[in-house]
Amino acid sequence: MTRRSRRRPHASVILAAATLAAATCAPLAANVFAADGRDPRRFADADPADVDAHAPVGSVSADFTLRNVTTFGGVAPGEGTAFMVSPCYALTAYHVLFGGGAPTLNPMGNYPVTLRFGGDAAGHPALVVKGRVRVWGSAGRAAPDVALILLDGCPGRRIGWFDLAPAPTPTSRAPTSPAPTPVGTPVTMPGFAADRSMRRLSVQTDCRIRAVLPARGWLLHDCASREGSSGAPLLVRRGGQHIVVGINAGEFDPSPGIEPAYTPARANWAIDAATLRTAARLVAVIARDQQRARTPNPLAPNPLNRTPRAPPP
Numbered sequence: 001m002t003r004r005s006r007r008r009p010h011a012s013v014i015l016a017a018a019t020l021a022a023a024t025c026a027p028l029a030a031n032v033f034a035a036d037g038r039d040p041r042r043f044a045d046a047d048p049a050d051v052d053a054h055a056p057v058g059s060v061s062a063d064f065t066l067r068n069v070t071t072f073g074g075v076a077p078g079e080g081t082a083f084m085v086s087p088c089y090a091l092t093a094y095h096v097l098f099g100g101g102a103p104t105l106n107p108m109g110n111y112p113v114t115l116r117f118g119g120d121a122a123g124h125p126a127l128v129v130k131g132r133v134r135v136w137g138s139a140g141r142a143a144p145d146v147a148l149i150l151l152d153g154c155p156g157r158r159i160g161w162f163d164l165a166p167a168p169t170p171t172s173r174a175p176t177s178p179a180p181t182p183v184g185t186p187v188t189m190p191g192f193a194a195d196r197s198m199r200r201l202s203v204q205t206d207c208r209i210r211a212v213l214p215a216r217g218w219l220l221h222d223c224a225s226r227e228g229s230s231g232a233p234l235l236v237r238r239g240g241q242h243i244v245v246g247i248n249a250g251e252f253d254p255s256p257g258i259e260p261a262y263t264p265a266r267a268n269w270a271i272d273a274a275t276l277r278t279a280a281r282l283v284a285v286i287a288r289d290q291q292r293a294r295t296p297n298p299l300a301p302n303p304l305n306r307t308p309r310a311p312p313p
Helices: 018-023 046-052 092-100 278-292
Strands: 057-062 078-084 089-092 112-117 127-136 147-151 186-193 198-212 217-222 233-238 241-251 268-272
Touching: 046 198, 057 089, 057 186, 057 198, 078 092, 078 186, 089 092, 089 278, 092 127, 092 147, 112 147, 127 278, 147 278, 186 241, 217 241
Parallel strands: none
Antiparallel strands: 057 078, 057 112, 078 089, 089 147, 112 127, 127 147, 186 198, 186 233, 198 217, 217 268, 233 241, 241 268
16 A cells, blocks of 8 residues: 555565565555445545544655665655654654565664645645654564654644554553454544545545454454555544544555455454554654643644643653
8 A cells, every 4th residue: 555656666675574465565456345336435625624634644755765785776765644643743654665674774864754734636735844754663563564753843733633542541351451442443544545646635434443453463444445545544533533543554455446345355454553552662752742742732622621641651
């Protein structure tokens, strides 16, 4: 679901988790489900309420190329979906920017990106922001397939951000085990897709969590997913605002057409927010930025009463 140019991808690295091989992306082919054969997505710019509610979601593109040290050429810049998680930080899928592999990255390196928010019917963005990748993980269980981007000007102060689903309350039975999102949970997925437009946000509101794979930290879902939608948030409405329960990341057995019904063999999958909560550095950076915010989240139901979260000890 990561949109890439037609240049040949990096051939010397593979996914860290062998089980991800079944979720390899094919150009413009992922999985869309609809009993009536009609694409269930709609463009957000057609409804002002959609524009406001999903303002923190943007398209992201890499402004760098990773050089392949063993062969000529390099990894073409990626393009996908990202969303604000605090005033200054946006989150996307790791493979959107760094490809479907595990290259050795320089922790002091500069990995610049561009985010575009609020595209209209003509594809003109309302806001274009530059940023740099600051925290990342590979596809392994110890490091979720995510990348955290620090954006110039902290646009979340104006357009808002989505909070990650809160950590579960510890129990005596499983004091350290994160609680996955329940099967059957209705979710909304706003994102960009190459088969529609990488400059106009699409939204689907009538999809659900179909299965949970705790050992992988994945949620299987039936939201329409095409190339470019990697990094899109899976949202639920709680307390009058959207929170993130997962990040769209891949699919099984991609199909170029519209499937009449969801099947596990062609499920789309997302990284569970419960898994993200186990990435201590990621959570600490987001929480610290929220705490330092000079203004409350514009998307909060009652911003004046919102108290920024303190960073974990």
